[in-house]
Amino acid sequence: MAGNSDPLTPRAKLAVTAGKAVAAASRAAGRGSGSVIGGRVALKLDPDLLARLAQNLDVILVSATNGKTTTTRLIAEALRAAGPVVSNALGANMPAGITSALAGGSDAKFAVIEVDEKYLAGVARDTDPKCIALLNLSRDQLDRAAETRMLAENWREGLSGTKAVIVANCDDPLVVWAASSSPNVIWVAAGQMWKDDAWSCPSCGGVMQRPGDDWYCGECGFRRPAPSWALSGDHVLDPHGSAWPIHLQLPGRANKANAASSAAVAAVFGVPPQVALERMYQVQAVAGRYDVVQFMERDLRLLLAKNPAGWLETFSLIDPPPTPVILSVNARGADGTDTSWLWDVDYTQLTGHPIFVIGDRRLDLAVRLEVANQSFQVCENIDQAVQLAPPGRIEVIANYTAFQDLRRRVGN
Numbered sequence: 528m529a530g531n532s533d534p535l536t537p538r539a540k541l542a543v544t545a546g547k548a549v550a551a552a553s554r555a556a557g558r559g560s561g562s563v564i565g566g567r568v569a570l571k572l573d574p575d576l577l578a579r580l581a582q583n584l585d586v587i588l589v590s591a592t593n594g595k596t597t598t599t600r601l602i603a604e605a606l607r608a609a610g611p612v613v614s615n616a617l618g619a620n621m622p623a624g625i626t627s628a629l630a631g632g633s634d635a636k637f638a639v640i641e642v643d644e645k646y647l648a649g650v651a652r653d654t655d656p657k658c659i660a661l662l663n664l665s666r667d668q669l670d671r672a673a674e675t676r677m678l679a680e681n682w683r684e685g686l687s688g689t690k691a692v693i694v695a696n697c698d699d700p701l702v703v704w705a706a707s708s709s710p711n712v713i714w715v716a717a718g719q720m721w722k723d724d725a726w727s728c729p730s731c732g733g734v735m736q737r738p739g740d741d742w743y744c745g746e747c748g749f750r751r752p753a754p755s756w757a758l759s760g761d762h763v764l765d766p767h768g769s770a771w772p773i774h775l776q777l778p779g780r781a782n783k784a785n786a787a788s789s790a791a792v793a794a795v796f797g798v799p800p801q802v803a804l805e806r807m808y809q810v811q812a813v814a815g816r817y818d819v820v821q822f823m824e825r826d827l828r829l830l831l832a833k834n835p836a837g838w839l840e841t842f843s844l845i846d847p848p849p850t851p852v853i854l855s856v857n858a859r860g861a862d863g864t865d866t867s868w869l870w871d872v873d874y875t876q877l878t879g880h881p882i883f884v885i886g887d888r889r890l891d892l893a894v895r896l897e898v899a900n901q902s903f904q905v906c907e908n909i910d911q912a913v914q915l916a917p918p919g920r921i922e923v924i925a926n927y928t929a930f931q932d933l934r935r936r937v938g939n
Contacts, residue, residue: 539579542572543630550627562615566623569630577622580629581654584613584638587792588654588691590647590682591662592675593837595620597777597813598662598785599641604810605793605803610636616814621646622653637796644678648685658795659686660694660788662717664701665724665836666868675724679705694791696784697754700742704729704749715791716740716757717784720843721836723871758787763800765790771800776811779844815934819920822937823913826920827853829937831930833862835871841924848879851916853909855886855929862927866891874899880922883912886929909936 535543550565558564569576587606589599596616603614613635615628620641629638642650644664651659661682664675682705686693695706697714701724706712718740719725725742726735733746743750755766762770763786773786786807793803812818816831832841845852858864866888874896882903884892889905896903906912913921925933 535579536573539573539576542569542576543580545569545572546627546630560619562619562627563621563623566619566625566627566630569626570623577626577629577650577653578655580626581638584629584635585796586638586640586654586656586658588640588642588647588651588656588659589662590642590644590659592644592665592667592834593840594662594781594785595641597782597810597816598660598789599639600810600813601785601789601807602660602792603637603639604806605789605798606637606639606796608793608798608802608806609796612637612639614639615641622650625650625654645681648681651685651689651691656689656691658692658694658792659689660792661702661706662696662785662788663699663719663721663836664705665721665834666871667834667863675701676729679729682706683708692795694788694795696788697752698740698742700725700735700749700751701729703752712752713756713791713795714752714754715788716754717787718758718780720780721839723835756787756791758784763787763790763804765794765800769800771804773804774808776808777813777817779840781840781843815930820937823910825913825916827913827923827937828920829930829933830922830924831927832924833926835868838872838924839876842873842876845880845922845924846920849881849917850919851881851883851921852877853883853885853912853916853921853923854892855884855909855923855925855933856889856892857887857926857929857932858891859887859928862929869895874901877901881917883916885909885912886925886932909933 546565546569549568553564589595603612606612611634615624620643625640679701687708689709693706693709693712696702696717698719728735728744728749730749731747733744736743736745741751757764761773764770773783790800790803819826819828830841832838858866884903884905893905
């Protein structure tokens with residue numbers, strides 16, 4: 528570990544060694560990265576291991592419904608300007624996966640950790656973070672996640688009085704309410720396309736007023752705080768009013784917003800915006816997202832969208848009609864088994880695109896597209912969809928396990 532003293536007890540060292548051995552066996556058996564099972568074994572042997580591993584690191588936690596993995600990657604890239612970084616770059620974002628990631632970072636100064644929204648308060652308690660980035664909260668995995676107001680309350684209580692610097696999106700009322708219990712908050716105007724989870728005031732339940740980009744509650748006076756950082760077109764505005772250009776290889780407005788929040792986090796650790804933003808250009812794809820792959824002599828761009836807010840942002844990225852679009856939806860454990868969220872997505876935005884539907888729940892999606900008056904074809908698999916698609920690059924949008932299935936099939 529970084530620092531002078533070795534924080535690991537003999538028991539903790541045994542737990543790390545055992546966890547790595549199990550992870551290696553899992554990889555050898557072709558069962559994925561092994562980080563989750565390895566972390567579970569390590570935590571069984573030493574329940575305090577996460578806290579021990581974190582104790583000599585500057586820990587940065589990143590939580591949100593959408594954009595966690597990408598933002599974690601951007602922050603990690605920016606902070607490498609200031610020292611070695613360990614990160615759970617593959618997105619294993621519950622305590623077991625986080626423990627595995629930290630166990631691999633023996634010379635690191637910084638730990639940049641993506642955390643599942645439901646585990647944020649507990650992981651913050653264990654890792655004593657220096658900084659926590661809160662990006663957004665919206666409906667997701669309706670069968671297992673509490674509704675968004677309860678998640679915001681969980682954050683608010685869990686982060687109350689924290690010593691960490693909170694970098695929070697002032698355009699999301701739920702995030703503002705959650706962060707407001709913390710004494711040290713840096714507000715970033717990162718924007719919010721999806722507003723359907725923030726029409727009632729999280730503080731009093733009153734109706735939220737939304738003139739322009741502003742918002743406030745007409746009943747209790749809860750309102751948007753003034754930001755010190757802001758996304759403005761293709762630039763990040765810093766607290767001094769200087770505008771720094773964003774150059775990313777990642778597409779879309781959402782990733783510019785992620786870069787703005789990442790620049791604010793990097794500045795907490797003394798990395799200037801210009802350096803941070805230049806380093807973020809290195810990130811081309813994140814765990815396969817945004818990759819363009821060749822399959823059956825066609826170019827496919829792989830896009831991940833797991834919930835209504837994510838689908839809305841993704842529709843804004845795709846090439847204009849008549850670009851063919853393949854949609855794939857599953858409802859396995861990691862996706863959430865309730866597909867009613869499909870009815871919250873505005874599929875009329877796909878009008879003019881030839882649409883092909885695959886995945887375990889292709890018929891659920893077909894019914895939804897029918898109601899949205901879209902013309903589409905239901906296909907058995909990606910191979911058939913690609914064969915039927917008209918010429919040109921194909922946009923492929925999939926939810927979580929459907930995305931993993933696709934990556935395996937197209938060799939990404």
